[in-house]
Structure formats: C-alpha cells, structure tokens
Amino acid sequence: MQHPVVAFIDDFRLICVTITQSDEKMEYKPESFRLWDVNDQQLEISAIDVEPRRLHITGDFYNWELLPEGEMIWDNQHHYYFCELPLEMVKQKSFKFIENGFIWYPHGKNLLVDSPKGSFYQKGYSISKDKVRFILKNRMFGFHNLKLLLKTGQNLLPENSYFLDYCGIRKIKLINRDIYNQPEFFYNKADLGFRWTPQQTVFKLWSPMAKELKVLLYDSSSSENPVSIQQMQLTEKGVWQAAVPGDWENHYYLYEIRINENEYRQIDPYSRALSINSQRSLVFDDQKTFPDGWNEQKELLLSNPVDAVIYELHVRDFSISPAWRGPEAQREKYLGLTWSGEISQQDKKVTIGLDHLKELGVNVIQLLPVFDFDTVDETGKDPLKLRNWGYDPHSYNVPEGSYAKQPDDSHRLLEFRQMIMTLHNNGFKVVMDVVYNHTANVGAPFSVFDTFMPEYFYRMDNAGHYTNGSGCGNEIASEKPMVRKYIIDSLRYWLTQYKIDGFRFDLMGLMDLPTMQQIVKELRQLKPDVLIYGEPWVGGASPLANPAVKGSQKMQGFAVFNDHFRDSLRGDTDGTARGWVMGSETLKKQVITGIMGSIDDFTAAPSETINYVSAHDNYTWYDKILRTMPEISPENQIKMARLGLAIILTSQGIPFLHAGSEFLRSKRVPDTSEDDIRNSYKANDKVNQIDWQRKLTYLEFFDYIKTLISIRKKYSALRLTTALQIKKRVSILKDGIPDNLIAIYISGLNKATDLIIIQNPSLKPENIKLPAGIWKIIFDDQYKTRHIQATHLENSISIPYLSTMILELD
Numbered sequence: 001m002q003h004p005v006v007a008f009i010d011d012f013r014l015i016c017v018t019i020t021q022s023d024e025k026m027e028y029k030p031e032s033f034r035l036w037d038v039n040d041q042q043l044e045i046s047a048i049d050v051e052p053r054r055l056h057i058t059g060d061f062y063n064w065e066l067l068p069e070g071e072m073i074w075d076n077q078h079h080y081y082f083c084e085l086p087l088e089m090v091k092q093k094s095f096k097f098i099e100n101g102f103i104w105y106p107h108g109k110n111l112l113v114d115s116p117k118g119s120f121y122q123k124g125y126s127i128s129k130d131k132v133r134f135i136l137k138n139r140m141f142g143f144h145n146l147k148l149l150l151k152t153g154q155n156l157l158p159e160n161s162y163f164l165d166y167c168g169i170r171k172i173k174l175i176n177r178d179i180y181n182q183p184e185f186f187y188n189k190a191d192l193g194f195r196w197t198p199q200q201t202v203f204k205l206w207s208p209m210a211k212e213l214k215v216l217l218y219d220s221s222s223s224e225n226p227v228s229i230q231q232m233q234l235t236e237k238g239v240w241q242a243a244v245p246g247d248w249e250n251h252y253y254l255y256e257i258r259i260n261e262n263e264y265r266q267i268d269p270y271s272r273a274l275s276i277n278s279q280r281s282l283v284f285d286d287q288k289t290f291p292d293g294w295n296e297q298k299e300l301l302l303s304n305p306v307d308a309v310i311y312e313l314h315v316r317d318f319s320i321s322p323a324w325r326g327p328e329a330q331r332e333k334y335l336g337l338t339w340s341g342e343i344s345q346q347d348k349k350v351t352i353g354l355d356h357l358k359e360l361g362v363n364v365i366q367l368l369p370v371f372d373f374d375t376v377d378e379t380g381k382d383p384l385k386l387r388n389w390g391y392d393p394h395s396y397n398v399p400e401g402s403y404a405k406q407p408d409d410s411h412r413l414l415e416f417r418q419m420i421m422t423l424h425n426n427g428f429k430v431v432m433d434v435v436y437n438h439t440a441n442v443g444a445p446f447s448v449f450d451t452f453m454p455e456y457f458y459r460m461d462n463a464g465h466y467t468n469g470s471g472c473g474n475e476i477a478s479e480k481p482m483v484r485k486y487i488i489d490s491l492r493y494w495l496t497q498y499k500i501d502g503f504r505f506d507l508m509g510l511m512d513l514p515t516m517q518q519i520v521k522e523l524r525q526l527k528p529d530v531l532i533y534g535e536p537w538v539g540g541a542s543p544l545a546n547p548a549v550k551g552s553q554k555m556q557g558f559a560v561f562n563d564h565f566r567d568s569l570r571g572d573t574d575g576t577a578r579g580w581v582m583g584s585e586t587l588k589k590q591v592i593t594g595i596m597g598s599i600d601d602f603t604a605a606p607s608e609t610i611n612y613v614s615a616h617d618n619y620t621w622y623d624k625i626l627r628t629m630p631e632i633s634p635e636n637q638i639k640m641a642r643l644g645l646a647i648i649l650t651s652q653g654i655p656f657l658h659a660g661s662e663f664l665r666s667k668r669v670p671d672t673s674e675d676d677i678r679n680s681y682k683a684n685d686k687v688n689q690i691d692w693q694r695k696l697t698y699l700e701f702f703d704y705i706k707t708l709i710s711i712r713k714k715y716s717a718l719r720l721t722t723a724l725q726i727k728k729r730v731s732i733l734k735d736g737i738p739d740n741l742i743a744i745y746i747s748g749l750n751k752a753t754d755l756i757i758i759q760n761p762s763l764k765p766e767n768i769k770l771p772a773g774i775w776k777i778i779f780d781d782q783y784k785t786r787h788i789q790a791t792h793l794e795n796s797i798s799i800p801y802l803s804t805m806i807l808e809l810d
Helices: 315-319 334-338 353-362 411-425 448-452 481-497 513-526 563-570 585-595 622-630 634-649 674-678 692-699 700-712 723-729
Strands: 005-011 014-020 033-037 045-050 055-059 073-075 081-087 094-099 103-105 124-126 131-136 145-152 163-164 171-173 193-196 198-205 212-218 228-231 241-245 252-259 263-264 310-313 340-343 349-351 366-367 371-373 392-398 428-435 503-507 532-533 558-563 610-611 652-658 731-732 742-746 755-760 766-769 775-779 797-799 803-809
Touching: 014 163, 033 145, 033 252, 055 081, 094 163, 103 723, 124 503, 212 241, 228 241, 252 349, 263 448, 310 315, 315 334, 334 411, 340 692, 349 353, 349 742, 353 700, 366 700, 392 411, 392 481, 411 428, 448 766, 481 503, 481 513, 503 558, 513 532, 563 585, 563 634, 585 742, 634 652, 634 700, 634 755, 634 803, 692 700, 700 775, 723 731
Parallel strands: 310 366, 310 652, 366 428, 428 503, 503 532, 532 558, 558 610, 610 652
Antiparallel strands: 005 014, 014 145, 033 163, 045 145, 055 094, 073 081, 081 131, 094 103, 124 131, 163 171, 193 198, 198 241, 212 228, 212 252, 252 263, 340 349, 371 392, 731 742, 742 755, 755 803, 766 797, 775 803
16 A cells, blocks of 8 residues: 655754544554765654644534534544534535644535445535534545654754655655754845945855855846856855955846756845836945935824824825826836826816825825736736736735836836835835735745745644645745745835835734734834834634734734724625624624724733724625615615714724725726625726725715814823723713613813714614713714804704714813
8 A cells, every 4th residue: 555755854853743534443653764964874763753633523503613522532443533413403514624723624515414325435424313423534635644753863954855654655855944943044134135336246145955056147038048057156054155356236136056967047035126117136226226315204103002093005006097287107106106297177276196195184005015926017017917916925025017107227216115104204104014924836946945945934734734724825934944034125225225114914823823923022113103004814624823913912012904894884794694784683793892992802912902894805884784784775884884984984993994985985887797896906996996986986985084083183082092991981971872882981181171972873863861961063964054053952863864973071
C-alpha cells in the first residue's frame, strides 16, 4: 500500500511528517523511519509523537460553531470516527466535518441530512430510528491525513539536504519550513532593498534558502540585456548583499536567484518603485519624489479616534463619472482627488470633487487599496483589466501605477504624494486600506515571496498545502518573525515617507494578535494619533491560533468594524433579511448596544468600534433598502436610508461612511447582474462610479447628512471617549416612549447641555413624553428652519415617522 509522505524541518531537531491514506490501526515507531543526509549517512531519530486528531461535526444546527456535543470519537470495532445526534435536531440541515479546528470536509458544498438511503461514504451519515450517526472514515471527502513529529539526535542544518525513508518505501526530500523562525535567521535592521548614493548603490535581500544571488541592472524598463551583473554575497542572518560602484539612479534592476535547483529572475520584494506592470524594480533618489511644500504641509490632529468621521472611497470611482468635470489627464488618477469644481442643473448648483468632501464635513479619507496590485493593466490597453478594487496585492511598498499619469518610473510616487499633501492641506487625514493577509498569486515565479523564500511567507497545512483563510487561495503567515518584520517595516515606510495617517486592515482576523499589538506600539511611537482598525473576521477556515478578532482589540489601541451593529440596522448584507430600521423590532436591543459604543458587547471603549451601515462590500445602503423593501414608496425608502445614516452619525464610536451614501449611492444600473450590484469588485465603471449627478437629484438628502456631521462635531456628548463616561452619562428613556422607538438621554458635563436623541423606525408618527425641563429641537425633518428658530417644548412631542430628532435642554 502506498503511503505518500510530506515532511518539514520545523526547527533544528524536529521534523513534522504528514502521511496520507493511512490506516489508523498501524503503529508508528522510530524504526519505521530512517533519516539520511545528502551523502547517504544515516542520522538518528530519537523519538516519535503522533498528533491526536480533533474531529467535530458542525453545521447550521450549530451555526457552524464547534460545540462539545459535536465531537467525534474513534470506533475501534468499525475503524471510523463517529458522532450521534437526535434526528429531529439535524433533519434537513446541512453539515460538514472539521478537523483540528480548520480543515473542513468535504471540500466544496455542504452535505444534507435528508434520507436513510445511500452509502455513508457518499452521505457521511446513517439513520437509525430517531438517531443520526455521522461517520468519517479515511478516503471519505479527502479525509486522510496523519501528522507525526520526529525528534532527531543532532541538529539539522538548513544549508544541507536531508531525506526521509518511511517503511522502506521511498526517500523523500525534507522541506525547510519553520526552521527559519529561529533567531539565527532574524535580521532586524531596516536596510533591506536598495540604498542609493551618487557613489554606489547597495542591494540587500533576505533569502537564507538561496544558493546563489545576482543583481542585474538595466538602463531602461524595456531593454533586453542588463548593463551590469553583480554577484551578491551571503552575509549575516541569511541576508545577501552587493555594493555596486557608480551612480545607478533611474536604472532598473532584477535579482537572479538559484534556489532549490531552480533559477528565476524576479523583482525585489522590498521594491519602492517599479516599471509599468511591475516588471522591474527601480533605483531612484527619494528626494526627487517629494513635491514642493511636502515638509510644510498641514496635518490634522485628532485628540481621540472618536473625533474621526471616516469616508471610504476608491480612487478611480471618485473621478470616472462623466459628471466629474476636472482635467482629463487627472480622471481616474490620484490627482483626480485634488480637483475642485461645481456642476449645475436649472436653479441648482453643487460642489463636486475635493470641495464636496470639504462641504460634507468628513475629516478622514480612507482609500481602497493603493499599493501595487495585480489585476489591472497599468498601460490601460487591456479593456478587461481597467479596474478592480485592489484586494489582490503584488508589491506592498509601491503605489499602484494605474492611478498615475506616468506609471513607468518614480513619477507615480510624486503624484501619490501630491494627492496626500493636497488632502492634508484641506483638513483631511488619509488612511490606507492594507491587505497583508494574502497575495494575488503563490508559487515561483508568480509570488515574489515564494520566489525567494518558498512557502515561508504563507501558512501551510501539514500536507504541504497553502491554507485559504482569505478565500483567495492563500494567507500570509504574519506570526513568523521575518513576515511580521516585513509587515511592520512596510507600515512604517508608508507612515514616515508618505505621511499616511492610518491603516484599515483587510481581513484582520488573519493577522495574529501579537503582530497587531507590535504594530500599534511601533506606529504610535511615530505618530501618536495614528488610526488603526480592521475587519475582525476571515474569509475561510484558518489554522491561525491567536487571531485579531472581535474582542481581542480590548485595550490594545486598535478598532474593529462592528458587524453586530451593522446587521442589527440593515439585516443581512446581501439578502432580504430586515434590520431594525426596516421594522424588525426584535433587533432593538442590539441597536441600543451599538448606539452605546458596544461597551456591553465586545469593546472596552467607544474608540474600538467602527460604526457603519455599508461599505464597498455587498449592497450599498440604498440598494439594500431597494432590495429588501420594494413594497414601500420611494419617499419612504429615502427616509429609511436617512434614518440608518443618522443612527451611525449619532452613536458612540467612530462613524464610517461609504462614498456616495450621502446622496443615495446606487449600483443598480441598467443591464447589470444582481451579483455585480452586491459585489462589484470587478464590475464596470457605470456600476462603481461616484455619480455626481445624484448630488443634484438628492441635494436635500446630502444637506441632511452634512448637517448631522456638523452637529456631531459640535457636541462632544456624541463623541464620548471612555466606557465610564457612557455608563455615567448615557441612558435609555423608557417612560412614555413607545416600544418600537429608541430615545437616548445624554446628560451634560462641563457646562455642556443635556441631549435627547430619538429614532423612530415606524411608518407612522409617534408621541413621546419628555423629561422635565424646557427642550428645544436642534435637528429633525425640518432641520433647516430649526436652525433659524428652535422650537421650545416641555411635556411631549410627536416624532415624525422614519426620522431622527435631537433635542437640547435649554
């Protein structure tokens, strides 16, 4: 019987072995294995451990969580794992098997408990009376891995080759894996990449696996032959170095590497500038990429993250609409964010572009990925590769070239800095959306990381497969020392050299918590008010043991997106489930928890929650309402959209707005599929554009949101900074308040007045009783006239349907 084996060297004396198609009845002993070096000298194996399997049955009857009653046990008589559950509990429910918390069987679609007929090999269960026996046996659904740990009698040196003989079947070559996590290979200096002077350029690359490295220099991005080839020397900690005399400014370079009997030419993983479509790295003078006035630009300071009002936008979307009237050379480019203008229609005139952002009142611009990504043709010649959201990283330390007028040299760096400087000088912070959780491709030569350090930068399972917690085919192993260093070096680079003000981490649940803690520590030393937040979830099962997920951020200095609050307001993201704003009264408690900064849920302070009702993913907020509530009038659909954003802007925490939501952004355009409407990452510009014409159409809606933002900035009661302040000052009014309404009372402090915020999600006006005192309306449906002359009230008031009202104690 064949026993395919995969073996990794995990440190100097430990080998991890995975055997497939194994028989659980076999015994594994040290003498089952023989270890050889490249000279056929046998080495000692001193001990062997078999890692126990932890198997569970899980499914929608468990909400896909691992619970004790779903644990499977080994049946010695029948030689399979099983778990019995009541038939009524699981009938017509879908399920999967899961091993060690992250390996799911079967791959692909779920299984269904439907009938007792059929082989359990295909169905995964058998039914007997009122019980279902779930069964998992080798060769069912790809389940056939057994992990062993072999301890050796002497150190295994990574520069040598070793082979494992299992039961005399065949020799397999051992793969160096986690051995490179050892201190002997940790290089802590900040000089990887190139360092240019007019006298020489020094190249440094970390690749302890390499057998030989050369740096090839070219006089242009397209020249066929290098003008210089320099041999690199292996120095400390696995770093290769070459010092090339002369002035190599504006020359391009590649590394030529010999590794694992293969030879490749590849760009520098530490590239700071690239030729068009990332073909070659560039040597350049940093000082020439700083625009005039760079060192004198203004930088907004926030005393606390809750002072931020975040506005998420995509560079191309912002200026691609025909209604955008800026210079054609700046359309869809970084510089498109620097242009201000107006459009008009009959008696209406509105600002667009940069002036629109200033008028709206947001103060943090979060950019969808702007590092170099894979799927867009930077020449603009391929009509199928004109746009993407950018969640397919290629080179982490280079601005994306398709957004630059000149992508083939260092000019893209200058344009990117001009955009940042303009935004800073107009009162905005700039946050980058960063995707350190996966890359667009794996394997040499498609992945830069895999070319120089095969399989080191990625998480692997025990059978040598890339794990897929991102849902994109791989996941970056942030917990490994040199991967963690790469990520932190990259963040420090954007923070210091580009004056970036913060980072939004895509799929932050794939980042280990110690890495996030170190990121916060190091970045706060450089910029005390840096904004750090991310998505506290993953895109698939991951073996990561200590992830940065909801709750882990408590008192750690970073925030997370609040999907609990989002879902309580809107229902689900892509379906037709209704949230509280749409009339689902059972979600009132969850909405109140979100309004209170989620301090009774998963936060320790309101600065740890990003409050939102929509983002680039899934339906826009308005499209979700159109999908979920088609039966109500267009007027009420708009009021519903207004109410959802009003709740976000008056809640404790950090508010977040999806670009265009302030004038009812919709991706529901003619000839567009429902899939493209709800997940438009690769849909066309008509779907994704910021349609400035909608501002003219929905100007009153825009004014409403703009006014709410100004009120949030004016009243510190809407921006409390600690859980203690919220518990002391914020309460829920119940006396005289209809069950379906939420009325929040915020008591004054330090000469601030008391506030009441009332949210009415019903389709009819509601009367409420007010606390004692003389109150004035500072915001409601008639907010424009109220600003001129506030209405004074004492005992009660009628709250218009689908509306928000804010009152202040006079």
